[in-house]
Amino acid sequence: MNSHLPPKPDFESIETAAFESADRRTTLLALIGNLSFSWSNNESMFIYVLMLLLDTDEVSAAIVFSTLNTTRARLDLIQRLALIRIARKDVRQELDGLIERFTAATRLRNEFNHAMFMLDEHGDITHTQSLRIVEQRGRFKFGETRQVDRARLDEMSTVIRDLRDLNRDLWDFLPRLQAHVPTRSGP
Template sequence: MPHLPQSPDFASIDAVASTTAEQRTTVLALIGNLVFSWSNNESLFIYLLAILLQTDEVSAAVVFSTLNTTRARLDVIQRLARVKVQDATVAKELDSLIRRFNKASRVRNEFNHCLYSLGPNGEIAQTQSMKLQEVKGQLKWGEIKPMDELRMKQMVKAIQDLKTLNRDIWTFLPRLEQACAKGKPAQRDV
């Protein structure tokens, strides 16, 4: 028989929620900025694809939208780079940009794919991950983390990292374009 959690006391929460509205607004703004920044970076993959496929923006957007997951898009970009990029420095820089994006994706996924729990005053008190974890041979549902000051500082840092990554990708695009125009790719470790 499943054990369900106790239903929140919605009337009590609603009665005092105005006292924690600022905290909820801050958390939701951070989540929004995280998603906004992450999405803008993912959209730049269209230009990476255009360069690597040596095609126009619309054709690259067709490939981008046909690949329905971020992982698939990155996989195609990495495979094309192995074929097209001869400059080892440019190849390493692309790999570094992708690693940084993947790190940011983990943070974004953490806040997009979780259960938010409210505290007794209506504040966003914690998140519970949607990922299953295996602990001592048993499956458990999702890690629970408090939504505290430290966690919000981590979100602010992730947003700043995405902002920096966005500028770094824009700076990188001309170098990738030049590297792809030079001809035969160099041998790279897989």
């Protein structure tokens, strides 16, 4: 019988050899965890942006935020509200810049959170395969395969640092945003 399935891994050999590659796997998994942690903390900061733009309380903003089921939909709502609620162009541009930085990090976060991981015969994670369908020249294929090498680990570390800096910048931005969004009780 001809099968299109990939060959079944030799799990016993991989598990036997995996001890030697445990440090590399642990490093990658720690980076994925830190990336996810940092990304989530930043995404949650946009609840406060939404709270100010809607002139509402934190719980109401969180309800609106969580009702939208994608990050893209949440950011689109924030950008649309910013157009009508923030009179100063420089403040809107600053918000757009923060959103752009977050969106750039989102690509890498999505790549690792929505991937299949490929192991070699030693149990080392060698590649990721995206779980997206990709069309190239009219043909469809199952996701992009990318090598997990030193450059990729360095990219993850850089994005984690970028997310740390973004979080601080979002906290610094909130008071400026609050000063430039009219409230029901204010201007």
